[in-house]
Amino acid sequence: MYLKESSFIIHMLENTREILPNYHDYGFVLDKVLQVMYEKTGCSLKLFLDSEGQEEIWTVLQEDIDAGHAQLVANIFDYVETGTIIYEQNGDQQDFVIKPALTNSVYYYPEHQVGLLKLPIFQNHADYEREFLLAKNGHDLLQFLAYVYERQKEIMKDCVTVFTDTEDGVERTKEWITQQVSREDVLLEGELKNEIYRSIDEFFNESGEFFKTYNIPYKRGILLxxxxxxxxxxxxxxxxxxxxxxxxxxxxxxxxxxxxxxxVFSIVAKMAPMVLVIEDIDSMPESARSVFLNALDGATSKEGLFLIGTTNYPERIDPALMNRAGRFDRAYEIKTPSLVLREKYLFGKKLDRFMTKQDISYIADQTKSFSVAQLNELYTSAALQWHYEQAVDLDKLIQNLKAANEKARTHEWETDPYSTSVGFDF
Incomplete structure (x- = not known):
C-alpha cells in the first residue's frame, strides 16, 4: 500500500523566515534539492522519509555507486565533507580508498527513477541527519525497495556479513571469503558431518520444499x-x-x-532464507535473554532462518534455548579429532613432503588430546624447523605443545617474580 496524491496547506516559498522561523531553512534546502533533481533528471519527485532506519538501503547504495548503478547528482553544502577515506579489503587485495560520502549528497537510480538523500541538519543544540527517499510516487518507491532487498541478498552471497554489538549499537561489516573451505576440508566424524550438511542442504533446497511437503515449520536451529x-x-x-x-x-x-x-533479527528477517551464525551464544547478557528467546520464537523473525549457535561452554547455555522447535532443535558436540582424523589432517597438510609416513602416524598417535588448531601449530613449527635446519625433532615439538596445553588448562603460566608489583618504586 502507498499514499495517494495529496494537496498542501502551507507552501514554503510563499512564506519568509520571519513567518516560519523553524521550518523555512529546512524547507529551503529540500526545495533546492527537488529543483536540482528535476533539472538533472527531468523527473518531478516527491520526498519520502525513511523512518524505519533501513540500513540496507544505504549499504546497497554504497555498492551500487561502485558498480555504476547509482549516480551522484550533487553534493548539498559546499563546506561539508564529500568523501571518506576507508581501508578496504576485497579478496586478497587491501588498501586505502576514497569513497564518495553518503551524507551531504544526492544520488539517483536512473533505472528506478528514485533518489536517495542524507541531509545534514545543523542546529544550536545538536547536529544530526535525516534520510529521505525521492520518487515519483509510492508505487515506484515500493518497487525500488523490493530491488534493494534482492540486491542486498546478492551482495551478501559474496561475503559473510558480520554484526557486532557495540556501545553505539550494532556495527555491520563484511568479510570476504578469501579462502574457500570445501566440505572435504572439514574435520568431523562421517555420520555427524553428513547429518549437519544434510540438514543445511535440505533447508535451502528449492526454498524449503521439504518443509512444506511434510508440514514442518520452515525454521531450523543447531548448536555446535x-x-x-x-x-x-x-x-x-x-x-x-x-x-x-x-x-x-x-x-x-x-x-x-x-x-x-x-x-539484528529485523535485518535478517528481510533477507530470509538465510543462515544466521550466533557466536559465543553462552555470553548473552542475562538482561537480554528473555528478548532473545522471544525473537527465536518468531515474535520478531519470520520463516526461512537457519540458526547456528556456537559455544565453547555448553554448561553455561540457558536450558530454555534447547529442545524447542524454532530455537535450537539439535546440539552437536564438535570433539577433539580422533586418531583417524588426526592422521587425515596431517596428511592433508602434506607433512609427507619432509617426513615419512611412519613419522606422521607417530605424530597422530602422540597427539591424542590435541585440537585441530594445535595440530596446525605443530605443523607450522615442524615446517619452520625443517625450513631452517633440514631436520625435525618430533618428540621435542610434541612435548613442548603438550606442556603449553597443560599450562593453559591449569592456568599455571610462568611469570616474572617481579611482575606482580604495581605502581612506582621510589
Missing part, C-alpha cells in the same frame, strides 16, 4: 559445542561457501541488548 580450536568456525566457513543463500555472523558482546537483538 565443544572445546575451542576444533573446527566450528571452519564448518561455518564451509557452509557459507557452499550454499546459495546469505550468511550473517553475529558476535554477542557485553553490549548486546534488547535493542540490538531486535535490530
Amino acid at each position: 559445542y565443544g572445546p575451542p580450536g576444533n573446527g566450528k568456525t571452519t564448518l561455518v566457513k564451509s557452509i557459507a561457501g557452499s550454499i546459495d543463500a546469505p550468511v550473517a555472523y553475529w558476535q554477542i558482546t557485553e553490549y548486546t541488548s534488547s535493542y540490538s537483538i531486535q535490530e
Whole structure:
C-alpha cells in the first residue's frame, strides 16, 4: 500500500523566515534539492522519509555507486565533507580508498527513477541527519525497495556479513571469503558431518520444499559445542561457501541488548532464507535473554532462518534455548579429532613432503588430546624447523605443545617474580 496524491496547506516559498522561523531553512534546502533533481533528471519527485532506519538501503547504495548503478547528482553544502577515506579489503587485495560520502549528497537510480538523500541538519543544540527517499510516487518507491532487498541478498552471497554489538549499537561489516573451505576440508566424524550438511542442504533446497511437503515449520536451529580450536568456525566457513543463500555472523558482546537483538533479527528477517551464525551464544547478557528467546520464537523473525549457535561452554547455555522447535532443535558436540582424523589432517597438510609416513602416524598417535588448531601449530613449527635446519625433532615439538596445553588448562603460566608489583618504586 502507498499514499495517494495529496494537496498542501502551507507552501514554503510563499512564506519568509520571519513567518516560519523553524521550518523555512529546512524547507529551503529540500526545495533546492527537488529543483536540482528535476533539472538533472527531468523527473518531478516527491520526498519520502525513511523512518524505519533501513540500513540496507544505504549499504546497497554504497555498492551500487561502485558498480555504476547509482549516480551522484550533487553534493548539498559546499563546506561539508564529500568523501571518506576507508581501508578496504576485497579478496586478497587491501588498501586505502576514497569513497564518495553518503551524507551531504544526492544520488539517483536512473533505472528506478528514485533518489536517495542524507541531509545534514545543523542546529544550536545538536547536529544530526535525516534520510529521505525521492520518487515519483509510492508505487515506484515500493518497487525500488523490493530491488534493494534482492540486491542486498546478492551482495551478501559474496561475503559473510558480520554484526557486532557495540556501545553505539550494532556495527555491520563484511568479510570476504578469501579462502574457500570445501566440505572435504572439514574435520568431523562421517555420520555427524553428513547429518549437519544434510540438514543445511535440505533447508535451502528449492526454498524449503521439504518443509512444506511434510508440514514442518520452515525454521531450523543447531548448536555446535565443544572445546575451542576444533573446527566450528571452519564448518561455518564451509557452509557459507557452499550454499546459495546469505550468511550473517553475529558476535554477542557485553553490549548486546534488547535493542540490538531486535535490530539484528529485523535485518535478517528481510533477507530470509538465510543462515544466521550466533557466536559465543553462552555470553548473552542475562538482561537480554528473555528478548532473545522471544525473537527465536518468531515474535520478531519470520520463516526461512537457519540458526547456528556456537559455544565453547555448553554448561553455561540457558536450558530454555534447547529442545524447542524454532530455537535450537539439535546440539552437536564438535570433539577433539580422533586418531583417524588426526592422521587425515596431517596428511592433508602434506607433512609427507619432509617426513615419512611412519613419522606422521607417530605424530597422530602422540597427539591424542590435541585440537585441530594445535595440530596446525605443530605443523607450522615442524615446517619452520625443517625450513631452517633440514631436520625435525618430533618428540621435542610434541612435548613442548603438550606442556603449553597443560599450562593453559591449569592456568599455571610462568611469570616474572617481579611482575606482580604495581605502581612506582621510589
